[in-house]
Amino acid sequence: MAFESLSDRLSKAFKNISGQGKLTEKNMNEMLKEVRMSLLEADVNYTVVKDFIANVKEKAMGQEVMDSLNPGQMVVKIVRDELQTLLGTSDARINFKKTGITTVMMVGLQGTGKTTASAKIAKYCKEKLAKRVLLVACDVIRPAAIEQLKTLGKSIDVEVYSLGTEVGALQTARKAMDYAKDRQKDLVIFDTAGRLHIDDELMKELQDMKSYVGPDDILLTVDAMTGQDIVTVAKEFNDQLSITGLVVTKMDGDARGGGLLSVRSITNVPVLFVSSGEKVEDLEAFHPDRMANRILG
Ligand code: GDP
Numbered sequence: 001m002a003f004e005s006l007s008d009r010l011s012k013a014f015k016n017i018s019g020q021g022k023l024t025e026k027n028m029n030e031m032l033k034e035v036r037m038s039l040l041e042a043d044v045n046y047t048v049v050k051d052f053i054a055n056v057k058e059k060a061m062g063q064e065v066m067d068s069l070n071p072g073q074m075v076v077k078i079v080r081d082e083l084q085t086l087l088g089t090s091d092a093r094i095n096f097k098k099t100g101i102t103t104v105m106m107v108g109l110q111g112t113g114k115t116t117a118s119a120k121i122a123k124y125c126k127e128k129l130a131k132r133v134l135l136v137a138c139d140v141i142r143p144a145a146i147e148q149l150k151t152l153g154k155s156i157d158v159e160v161y162s163l164g165t166e167v168g169a170l171q172t173a174r175k176a177m178d179y180a181k182d183r184q185k186d187l188v189i190f191d192t193a194g195r196l197h198i199d200d201e202l203m204k205e206l207q208d209m210k211s212y213v214g215p216d217d218i219l220l221t222v223d224a225m226t227g228q229d230i231v232t233v234a235k236e237f238n239d240q241l242s243i244t245g246l247v248v249t250k251m252d253g254d255a256r257g258g259g260l261l262s263v264r265s266i267t268n269v270p271v272l273f274v275s276s277g278e279k280v281e282d283l284e285a286f287h288p289d290r291m292a293n294r295i296l297g
């Protein structure tokens with residue numbers, strides 16, 4: 001499970017230093033080296049780790065820490081706080097409008113779990129937040145994506161709007177909004193085009209969709225299993241589309257979890273949901289404090 005090994009290694013590093021009555025620069029550096037190694041091994045991005053260690057070091061080298069009765073524990077606390085900052089300090093949620101229809105655009109590379117995540121979020125909002133949801137199939141190039149969304153919609157009892165592959169994505173979106181107004185929906189989730197790689201055509205299509213729909217949220221699905229690539233992809237999507245939230249998928253696999261830590265830090269965009277399985281119920285709202293506790297025990 002993600003973070004298990006990180007969690008083990010950090011607790012060992014903490015145990016060593018917590019027992020020290022007096023803190024020397026040497027044992028502090030040893031501890032920081034261990035923290036650095038455990039983050040890198042968990043697949044956290046190199047730059048993120050570098051900044052992390054530099055921040056901890058700056059705070060921990062202060063005289064206040066060195067002179068305190070329990071310097072080891074103070075340093076452990078500094079690492080904990082820094083990790084919490086990395087994960088985010090408060091819960092992030094969908095930007096629901098006070099009145100009218102809230103719109104969410106789901107974006108992401110093909111295979112990251114975007115279509116499944118669209119349905120999972122629809123189910124979550126319907127069941128937990130009592131929203132009337134409409135899913136819209138805007139990946140009009142791939143008939144399989146439309147069929148997949150329809151099947152998912154049926155399984156969670158949420159309507160799926162589609163005009164097939166003959167009608168463009170923008171027109172589908174416009175008609176879907178009319179439909180949603182008529183049926184007094186609260187939330188419309190657009191499953192947009194996905195491709196295997198980022199290219200200009202994909203970004204142009206998504207930018208057009210963004211200016212057309214004016215979404216309240218643009219959520220990017222990123223696959224935790226893709227290791228370091230997750231950062232490059234997220235940065236590119238964010239630069240081009242100013243995404244508002246992240247959905248980290250496939251946290252159930254043998255991903256070491258570092259992607260989740262890096263991606264939030266590099267984009268400065270909060271993680272809203274974490275997906276850890278193929279089933280529609282395998283989605284959780286992301287609570288950074290709970291995740292920090294899980295990692296730090
Ligand atoms: P899309 O191309 O981005 O729309 O991706 P899909 O939603 O079609 O998902 C691609 C594959 O990943 C499917 O086989 C999904 O069942 C699977 N998948 C999606 N999310 C998760 C997850 O959190 N964990 C696991 N193990 N598989 C997932």
